[in-house]
Amino acid sequence: MSVGEVCKEIESRSPRFVESLRKLVKQPSVSAKGTGLAECADLVKEMMAEAGIEAELIGVEGAPPFVYGEALAGKPGARTIIFYNHYDVQPPEPLELWSSDPFAAEVRGGKMFGRGVSDNKADIVSRINLVKVFLDSGGLPCNVKFVIEGEEEIGSPHMPALVERHAERLKADACIWESGGLDEKDRPEITLGMKGILYVELLSRVANRDAHSSLGAAVANPAWRLVWALSKIKGEDERILVPGWYEDVRPFTEKELEALEKMPMEEELIKADLGVEEFLLGASGMELKRALVGGPTATICGFQSGYAGPGSKTVLPSTASAKLDFRLVPDQKPGKLLKALESHLAHQGFGDIKIVPLSQEEASRTSLDEEIVHCASEAASRTYGRDAVIKVSSAGSGPMYLFTNRLKIPSVCVGCTHAFENAHAPDENLRLDVFIKGTEWVARTLDLFGKRDP
Amino acid sequence: MSVGEVCKEIESRSPRFVESLRKLVKQPSVSAKGTGLAECADLVKEMMAEAGIEAELIGVEGAPPFVYGEALAGKPGARTIIFYNHYDVQPPEPLELWSSDPFAAEVRGGKMFGRGVSDNKADIVSRINLVKVFLDSGGLPCNVKFVIEGEEEIGSPHMPALVERHAERLKADACIWESGGLDEKDRPEITLGMKGILYVELLSRVANRDAHSSLGAAVANPAWRLVWALSKIKGEDERILVPGWYEDVRPFTEKELEALEKMPMEEELIKADLGVEEFLLGASGMELKRALVGGPTATICGFQSGYAGPGSKTVLPSTASAKLDFRLVPDQKPGKLLKALESHLAHQGFGDIKIVPLSQEEASRTSLDEEIVHCASEAASRTYGRDAVIKVSSAGSGPMYLFTNRLKIPSVCVGCTHAFENAHAPDENLRLDVFIKGTEWVARTLDLFGKRDP
Numbered sequence: 080m081s082v083g084e085v086c087k088e089i090e091s092r093s094p095r096f097v098e099s100l101r102k103l104v105k106q107p108s109v110s111a112k113g114t115g116l117a118e119c120a121d122l123v124k125e126m127m128a129e130a131g132i133e134a135e136l137i138g139v140e141g142a143p144p145f146v147y148g149e150a151l152a153g154k155p156g157a158r159t160i161i162f163y164n165h166y167d168v169q170p171p172e173p174l175e176l177w178s179s180d181p182f183a184a185e186v187r188g189g190k191m192f193g194r195g196v197s198d199n200k201a202d203i204v205s206r207i208n209l210v211k212v213f214l215d216s217g218g219l220p221c222n223v224k225f226v227i228e229g230e231e232e233i234g235s236p237h238m239p240a241l242v243e244r245h246a247e248r249l250k251a252d253a254c255i256w257e258s259g260g261l262d263e264k265d266r267p268e269i270t271l272g273m274k275g276i277l278y279v280e281l282l283s284r285v286a287n288r289d290a291h292s293s294l295g296a297a298v299a300n301p302a303w304r305l306v307w308a309l310s311k312i313k314g315e316d317e318r319i320l321v322p323g324w325y326e327d328v329r330p331f332t333e334k335e336l337e338a339l340e341k342m343p344m345e346e347e348l349i350k351a352d353l354g355v356e357e358f359l360l361g362a363s364g365m366e367l368k369r370a371l372v373g374g375p376t377a378t379i380c381g382f383q384s385g386y387a388g389p390g391s392k393t394v395l396p397s398t399a400s401a402k403l404d405f406r407l408v409p410d411q412k413p414g415k416l417l418k419a420l421e422s423h424l425a426h427q428g429f430g431d432i433k434i435v436p437l438s439q440e441e442a443s444r445t446s447l448d449e450e451i452v453h454c455a456s457e458a459a460s461r462t463y464g465r466d467a468v469i470k471v472s473s474a475g476s477g478p479m480y481l482f483t484n485r486l487k488i489p490s491v492c493v494g495c496t497h498a499f500e501n502a503h504a505p506d507e508n509l510r511l512d513v514f515i516k517g518t519e520w521v522a523r524t525l526d527l528f529g530k531r532d533p
Numbered sequence: 534m535s536v537g538e539v540c541k542e543i544e545s546r547s548p549r550f551v552e553s554l555r556k557l558v559k560q561p562s563v564s565a566k567g568t569g570l571a572e573c574a575d576l577v578k579e580m581m582a583e584a585g586i587e588a589e590l591i592g593v594e595g596a597p598p599f600v601y602g603e604a605l606a607g608k609p610g611a612r613t614i615i616f617y618n619h620y621d622v623q624p625p626e627p628l629e630l631w632s633s634d635p636f637a638a639e640v641r642g643g644k645m646f647g648r649g650v651s652d653n654k655a656d657i658v659s660r661i662n663l664v665k666v667f668l669d670s671g672g673l674p675c676n677v678k679f680v681i682e683g684e685e686e687i688g689s690p691h692m693p694a695l696v697e698r699h700a701e702r703l704k705a706d707a708c709i710w711e712s713g714g715l716d717e718k719d720r721p722e723i724t725l726g727m728k729g730i731l732y733v734e735l736l737s738r739v740a741n742r743d744a745h746s747s748l749g750a751a752v753a754n755p756a757w758r759l760v761w762a763l764s765k766i767k768g769e770d771e772r773i774l775v776p777g778w779y780e781d782v783r784p785f786t787e788k789e790l791e792a793l794e795k796m797p798m799e800e801e802l803i804k805a806d807l808g809v810e811e812f813l814l815g816a817s818g819m820e821l822k823r824a825l826v827g828g829p830t831a832t833i834c835g836f837q838s839g840y841a842g843p844g845s846k847t848v849l850p851s852t853a854s855a856k857l858d859f860r861l862v863p864d865q866k867p868g869k870l871l872k873a874l875e876s877h878l879a880h881q882g883f884g885d886i887k888i889v890p891l892s893q894e895e896a897s898r899t900s901l902d903e904e905i906v907h908c909a910s911e912a913a914s915r916t917y918g919r920d921a922v923i924k925v926s927s928a929g930s931g932p933m934y935l936f937t938n939r940l941k942i943p944s945v946c947v948g949c950t951h952a953f954e955n956a957h958a959p960d961e962n963l964r965l966d967v968f969i970k971g972t973e974w975v976a977r978t979l980d981l982f983g984k985r986d987p
Binding site: 234274276278280285286287288290291292293294295296297298299300302303306307309310313315349353354355358359362367370371374376377378379380381382383384385386387390391392393394395396399400401402404406428437438473474475476503 | 688728730732734739740741742744745746747748749750751752753754756757760761763764767769803807808809812813816821824825828830831832833834835836837838839840841844845846847848849850853854855856858860882891892927928929930
């Protein structure tokens, strides 16, 4: 059966696709609270088995089960694509802002509403069901593997252990990542990487308790210590002041710069959405794109000290803390930068400030020359009748580096979701037309990748 | 009757002193919550009337009643002392840390425990009752006036209006302030002034809502703006960087420096109490005393932005705020410095940061040459058999400037409380021996001040 016929079959089975998505969304699986994870893993494994995928749960101590699956192509010597997904979801709170129960998976106006519907259960259901369509229609164009974790929303703390212990089983020629779909203007968008992250907490502690602020004349203030230390980390020109911070930054290739030029950027839309008059340092165009796609950042995600309630309280705080999120680009190394940060602060006279690393991930970036990129791109044109937007990297982070950097598997985001889907927010939703069309896009990507077998 | 006999009479009436203190402490009067204020004002007025003081309530719109009282000396042409006190108290919370009900005024081991017992109801009861003893024993050595407010614990917001409108009635030759008594080693301590204060909130706002921290590459971060702005306000050498900040600082006089030299400072005790190894910038001795008694300060009392809870959250905050407490010394002007701060921040490129003034008070300082200082000092020697410690200024602030700077009344803190009384904290307490002895001290101060009539 041709891939065109497979796509028709996907369309004709769309009620079944929607039905299995509803079933999966109705199973809560909130990793932050540890609720429903084992049940959800079982349900995913069961769905795989029903689709003809050989499925099992893989345990890693302290983690909810990983769901692993395999289905072979009809022909010998076929190449392999691995799908990375996660069955866990963000907490649904604040509940009062939802128009319907976040776990009811209600369909209204061509959309399904529910926590996790777009992030990332739609892709799970899409990919499992499309394998079934292939298997029912003469066989898969390439081997497929699935690895589906239950902790992506809390930073994938056990993915490194899984990848280390099961490197052999996870081997593949390309990886299709969890997200991907249509952008703000319904253009298919293929993302080729993610930024890395070094997330630390800085802690300053002086006295054993808060004191009257008149003592500010005589006793050190942890809030001031933290302010001064932070001011040594990034200057007003947004340049990170830690020596060596930019040393390993891999420059954009010519092709990446071309892709960046072509990449549309809805500047006015983003500004209006956030209510800001201009971007950082007045950036726009290429400068803005370079920053978002390839710029190392240092973001204060929060700080806290003393009294911050209404009115005034004359208190000398005893502690102060800040959370700092450094986004990294290829080939920056979070461990090396953590050490550089520690020695910079010590060198600047702030060795008293404790640095607690909370998260470390490398950046990942797949070359524009990779065959999976060409296949996904060509498949987008055939599915949507228009060229895909190539996004060299997401501004966000994720465990993709485990695939690109550790397992050396080129990885792309191609999927069935879309902009304005309210991921991580109330009324998370999925357009059902994009759900089906995105499934066809993945089907054509597999088909093209299978055809180019060596 | 001689003042020695008056003191004996005070001692013999000590059960009555304790009884009226218990009655006043049992009347809650929490200004922060507005509870019991009118009732407490009535009770104080009634106590005054019973003591033979002509008492009335003075209203200022929006304020709980001020209690005003007058009692004349037996002889014509006598000079006048005004007592400043407050009948309001701090909230008693956290209740679970009290050993007995904060409004039960329980006596245990020679101490009375209760909210407000030392701050500042003991002085109210002491002063009212000592006037009665004088009146019962042949008359007062000088005229006395009372002004007792109900909002000291929330920053005396209506005292300026009272002083402005009733300047004539509040006229006096000297003022005895609300606090004063024995220090950590039971030495009588006379404080001659208070620091001023400028308390502001700094607010930075960028976007209309928090966003994903990956946008840190493209959108300004209010937490960074605030950090950079704060780093322009005070340097790591503790020097305030606002131009002109130190311009009006009145230097210590020779006599003040002598008093500072003589003033004991329990450095080890304070360090041990707070669990710090050294004072700010390694100060000790005169340097430390100068800072506490006469050094302008800039203290961050608190700051807040974004996420500061457990673990990590990748958020770009939309707002950040900080509370800053500047302690001022004579003759710094809070209004002038507020303007200087505003123009400094604007000049440094931080005009986007909003500055909200929350409190402004000038510093006050009474000269060591004032007769009331000599009288209080001599009275201390006669009462305690040892020299008083002269403290040129408290490190804290208060509305004393309204008396010293506006009404031009020299003011001193002389009273019946003591160190370790847990003011503002659970188990606030008052040693009953100090209560009575401190009353005698005030009686002798009045007596000496009366004798030196021109």
